Amino acid sequence: MRACVIAAGATACLLFFTVTTVIAQGGPHDRVEIAGGVRWMGPLDFGTVDAKETTFGNSTRSLFSTTSQLDRSVGATATVSVRAIRALRVEGSFSYSPTGLTVRVTNDVEKVPDTQARAPVTQFLVEGGLLAPVGARGRLTPFVTGGLGYLRQLNDGRTLVETGRSFYAGGGLYYVRAATHPRRVKATGARVDVRAAFLRDGVAPDSRMRGAPAVTAAFFARF
């Protein structure tokens, strides 16, 4: 929870400072932006859990150790954003990524070689946030962004649905091109953003917030 507050706070500060220094982005009529692309997310470490048995005197002895993680993933993402005010966009996104829950097994007392077990996980994120440009350099426009969302993870065969929350904060870069059909499409281009993504609950063993880097690359069109 503390990490969440820090992330949200940092995002809010960034937005506050950037809104005051923004340079106009695009024309007055390109309110809506639709983007589609791919998102890479790094692994989430879930920590180590030992299989413990009781020994004489109420001590414990480990039968084996497990270290689990949500694997890195590459998935698809779609974003719709609306320019709320001149220097601020409100955006919502949906992302889908197949990933996996992997457990590495070590230190088995029966001298079993280290091994691992895995279960496929399908992850969905529905997120909403704010995006603020921080100045334009020709066709390039840096921005900062932050938000939160709903996490839904389906285990293999959809035998179990786990839900949770997501938070993110980061920044990125727009590459903006003038549209070839300005009556319909005001601008097109590409955007890349790098985030610190924080997930809570879902397939995680507890409700701790866990962070991972995430990179999104997308093409967009503004209308």
Place this chain on the structure above:
Amino acid sequence: MMSTNLRAWRTRACAVLVVLFTLAQTHPAFAYLKFGFEVNGQQYTLKWSGPVRYYVSDVSVPGVTQSQFQAAADNAFKTWTSVKTATLSSQFMGFTRSLPGEDDGRTTLGFLNEPTLDRVLASTSYLVDGSTGELIEADIFFNSAFPWSVAAAGEQGRFDVETIALHEIGHLFGLGHSAIGETEMGSGGRRVLSTGAVMFPIALGPGDVSMRRLRPDDIAGISDLYPAAGFNRETGSVSGRITKSGAGVFGAHIVAFDIRSGEMVGNFTLGTDGQFSIAGLQPGPHLLRVEPLDDADTTSFFDAADPVDVNFTTTYFERLVIVPRGGDSGAAEIGVVSK
């Protein structure tokens, strides 16, 4: 009333267990070895239909009076009956001059001096109505040939009454042995290194009181036998088959390890087809570990005539199994190889 006397001490309990193997295969999921018996060709799972009303023998031994014994036994009963996911109850009826093992219709706990049973601390026996299959009584004897104690923190060189009572009362309620534990063979016989269940067949040793508390395996077992409302809806099971060179493995021990909580619940393959099922699991991902039954005598779990296969190496299933809420994970086929 005609009755079939299944009264026997621990060594005969395994014979009772054997009958269950046929029974077990008709059940889609269960978490434990349960005792069962056959009456007039009909198979029954050994369980109580109402509260267990028990008596305590009016016998004391050095270090333990009958009142102290009763208090320790009562604590052990309460530990089982306090399991929230199970519905079972007990009631102390008073002291009696009867001894455990007498066919008097009274469930009796108490001391008997059995010096020839030099490896048996205690044992549970049952009396079943041969015409109806009704469980009439179950007695537990504690072998006074061993030194006993009821000291809160244990007493060096003496076995803790409450610890051993907790194990035997598990049998009294109908549970068989669990194999979650590790042992090693020494010059003096098999020695326990660690245990993960009260129902593990070998005690940690004199002076130890650490097994006065039930472990997840015990709780899954008793809850499966006496499920409270919602237990089957809120928990799930995993099932599958253990094979070696394509053929089923009999007597393989499978442990489902909850990678989130670290809880372990185990069961066995109960037929030559290698089928197994473990119920009472918390929903979520579980790691499956298959091991041969080599941490206790196989007769602690199966009949001596059963073809228990212990010639294979400990194996982990390469797939994490996701236990659904109120359902089964689907078949997991796990191949093992000979040592």
